Amino acid sequence: MIDTEGRKPYSKLGYHEVGKQVSNLKKISDFKWLDKQQGYDVPLYSQRTVVQFNSTYMELIGRQDRIRGDITTWGFFFFSLIVYALYVMGVLYLAVLVNSTPLSMVVIFFHYHTSSYFNSCTASTLNRTIYLYLPIRFNRKTRKVYVRQANRKVDIFDWDELKFYMATTYKDGGDIRGITLADDGMTITGMFSLPFVSDLTAKEILGGTQLKQHFEFVRRYMEGDDKQLKEVKNAIRYIHPVYKKRETPLVSFQRATLAALDSDENMEYPKEALRLHWTHLAVIIQLWLRYLGRLLSINTSITPKFSPEIEAESQIDPNDPHDLNKHLPEGNIEEANQPIWKKLVVSIALIVFGIIMLFAFALFVDIIGSIRGHHPDFFGRLWYLFSFKWLF
Structure with a gap:
């Protein structure tokens, strides 16, 4: 592993296992090794994490994207x-x-x-929100993995030296980690996470269906032949091109909703992953806050760039038939071809939803204030503002 900025790459990060013995990993909840050489017979789940895809490299969005608004x-x-x-x-x-x-x-x-x-x-x-996203780039040609960490540094890993495991590493669920070891074969020298986080129970994570599906998606891209490359390509319905443009408010709302509902379905198919239930009303304020936070974060962040040396190693064939950023997959085409009236309706719906949630939040603050003996009347002030009584 190389830190291209020449500084300690894991300061102020959550990768506490770096520098420790690999045997300590087994103490993590639901720990299980994954085999890079063994193909897993599971569907391939990219989970809306793909930023760029072609025959040379695949770039994924970072693990932090799901909690960006938070x-x-x-x-x-x-x-x-x-x-x-x-x-x-x-x-x-x-x-x-x-x-x-x-x-x-x-x-x-x-x-x-x-x-x-x-x-x-x-x-x-x-x-941690200074960058629009924290890219993870898998290069099939050089067999390198380029990871921009939360401390703004870029780490370079040799794919053939990486070992992978899945575990419940944080309170927000389980994920898959790639690690490198020192020459002694015991000391962990580097670590990064794949983007998808599973919110399943410990028993389900140990089975790791969703995590294995995401891992196999990445593994097959790096280890597979041309036929398997096409299989990986066909599993992608959405490209999230934040490397060249910011996500729209509608995309921000979709991603905030997926995070708020803790969906573990295939996020490439929102009609399955976004199945709503009346119990979801309990998290509607949380969803609204996440959405507002995400909008602000997305529109005040810097687009990350890899160094010219890394970009020189990532040259794309202009006639590459697997370049999904030139030939958009099905999901993106559906969004691009939406009629203007539908886009207008969605925009108005998001605005109305925002106003309703403002009133709901104001009412919540008023109730808390009344319990404490105060009467802030934020709801009344909002009503005065949106009823335009101040104009008369």
């Missing part, structure tokens, strides 16, 4: 706390000027360090 929402939560802490600190400073006491100095010291801590947390949180 990160931004939490960032603004920390920012609000900072503003509040600074406000209180300013009031206390004025109080000290009037009547300085040891107790007030202690309180000021506490609030100063509290605001500094929240500022650090916010910077760390928003730092």
